[in-house]
Amino acid sequence: MTDWAALRRTARATLIDAARCLGAAKPVGFGEADDHDGGRQNLLLLVQLRWIAVAGQVMTIAVAQAGLGIALPLWPMAMVLIGLVLLNVASVGRLARGGGVTEGVLFVALLLDVVALTVQLYLSGGATNPFTSLFLLQLTLAAVLLSSRATIALVALTTASLGLLLLAYRPLVLPGGEDELFRLYLVGMLVGFVIDAALIAVFVTRISRNLRRQDARLADLRQRAAEEDHIVRMGLLASGAAHELGTPLSSLSVILGDWRRMPDLTASPEIAREIEEMQEAVGRCKAIVTGILLAAGAARGEAPHLTSVRTFVDELVGDWRRMRSCFCLQVRDEFGEDEEIVSDTALKQVLFNVLDNALDMSPSFVELHVRRDGDTLRLSVTDRGPGFAPEMLARLGQPYTSSKGRLGGGLGLFLVVNVVRKLGGTVEARNRSYGGAVVTISLPLSGLTV
Template sequence: MAINSDIVSIRQGARAFDELNVRNETGHKNMLHLIHLRWLAVGGQIATILVATWVLGIQLPLFNMLAVMVCLIAFNLGSHLRWHEERVVSNRELFLAMLVDIGSLTAQLYFTGGINNPFVFLFLLQVILSAVLLRTESTWTVVFITTVCLAFLSAFNEPLVWPLDSPYQLTDLYATGLVICFVLNAALLVIFITRIGRNLRAGYGALASLRQRAAEEEHIVRMGLLASGAAHELGTPLATMSVVLGDWKHMPQFANNPDMLEELEEIEGQLLRCKSIVSGILLSAGETRGESSSKTSLNDFFEDLVQEWESSRPVQHFEYHNHIDQELTVAFDSTVKQMVFNVLDNALEVSPNGLRFEVSKDDDTLFMTVTDQGPGFQADILAQLGTPYNSSKGRPGGGLGLFLVMNVARTLGGTLEARNCEGGGAQVRMTLPLSSLVLQENGPE
């Protein structure tokens, strides 16, 4: 029970780690959007300065404004270099990046009329973005900071020097500036909030997938607890039955009756098989993989596996093809054998007259393919392959075979794929990384 509780704790920790990675990935994409927005801000400031000086003839403190712009460009270049390599972005780092944007906007407005500049409404863009990107407390902090900046600009600023001979009216230009500011705010909000919303939806989808996977793995843990408990309970009656059968074989009424003795030996053989199954369950539930692994060659493992399965199942036509020429020393545990047995048993149920099992490898990947001549998979079964109770057999508890196979393969770093063959029947392919199975010749054994 202690080992199973450790498994639960490890899975919970892994799930929390995966969810954190998903959130960090979403934050990284949002940070890249802020970097792109900052480049647009730099381009907009350059265009505004050119129009104000060359078209309107307004005298601007170009040195101060260009100094702010250079600082913003340097910060954005540093941000691009850092977040190109670093993938983990926290709420604090997003908040600090937005503070830089607010600070640069405040500085530019200070040199261009303060609150009388129509582009002061770009502060609303920062507030709305903070409401989308940041946590609640950080958003309210942004609201407070922008309010302080507005109050500062209303009291302190450098007024624009309007040329006396300008053909443009100041009021008309202010109204035009308001329209331009509104269009900028609206366009940027639509573009970037759409992108940010897409990131958030993708993050929520990934989290939902992780939680679904966690629920399935917790289901496996509960099944393992039940299986190990049942195996412990069955151990005693199986041992008692073995002793009784041994006594019966030596009794004269059975020993002198060949027919009865043959039946007793058949029962004893089935009893030994039951004990082997129970031992395998306890071994898988109570030991680590390395401790319960058996050292063998890759080809010998599959030869023994096929011989054991074929001798204990009522299969009529079974083909086994091994395409592995290289002899490799591997360590397999009972879960791999049980995984293959589950797929073969499922195929045997729908196709007792035609069944093929193929083994091959490609570089560092082991392929195990089971092909049958049955009716194939239904579309909804393929769409939800590997989910519990996803079966067309119509009986309680059906559909757990492929569910267990999927989780075993995923735990070992492999995959499970299924498809319907063009000429009829179905094919299930299991893949496992050889790196997790092959033993190094000079490594520890």
């Protein structure tokens, strides 16, 4: 009956998680959540850069007007600065509302920055202003953030703006004449280069880090989708196997019933006892198959009932001991004040799988440690077996990663990791320095409590 018990544990966990994948969890498209998050981070960087630009322009205008005696059209230039401030306020409001930030939003933001810089340069010497090099900053950001088509559009706009500044601009009137203009131009080129280099280095580095983080999340989503597809296929296979097993089990039950009525067989007490045991075994197998078929359509949250952490653990331990005919399990309760939760069948099956793995490796000792860490429920299963191989720890939660050498093995922890992840938790495994292994399941109580 050991094989039937293993089939039951694996199939039930498979079907429960498959049902959760199909019905209980809201799917997220590969790029949906992560694109929005990356776009929000990039828009926030543009907002920060715009604040720096506003502060820098105010400082530059003050130095030119008061320090160098250069007459500037303060009111028109102040209106441009106010427009940049309002643009930032609108961008911050969009971020606060939690909406997604698309490439079009980033393009418009960079486009308005180019227009504002063009107007400021028009009012302060046009192409003779050394700060025309700041156009390169906008183009660098566009090349990093936008598609090639949008980048080309911004390059064309920037080139047209610079060409316009060569033909039409408000000339600067300097107290020292042309010689002073040339000297200030050289100094301005140096300052503009330093500003460009510093801002490009800082902001492009941060944007690249955002993009790498987004790519990593997309890769993780693809991996999760592949694992969930694997679980769904396993659930379908288990359900099909249960249907196929129903007929031969019914036939065996009928045959054993006939044997129990045959005088030649029942005359021997030993044979009668074996027939009785076989009848009980077939009955258990039929109950297992029925449970698999019922679990195939039972998503989490269907017919839930209230319980508490301690009651849940006590029932789980009692059921596991009774089903495994094993009393080597020790329970260490350090949870503290009990708390009401919703009983979750998937979580119970997860713990069954972890306890079964520990029992296989350590038949004489298994410990379940229950504790609370802030708003987190931690359930640790400890054994005194040989521990995990390094390659297993590196691939924890991936299918068919097993040290038992069985064909098709390694699905237990794969199912455990995926079910716990659906509940918002994490699974960690480590080897103890003095022998054995510990598997810790961490679950947010907010996801289990009423």
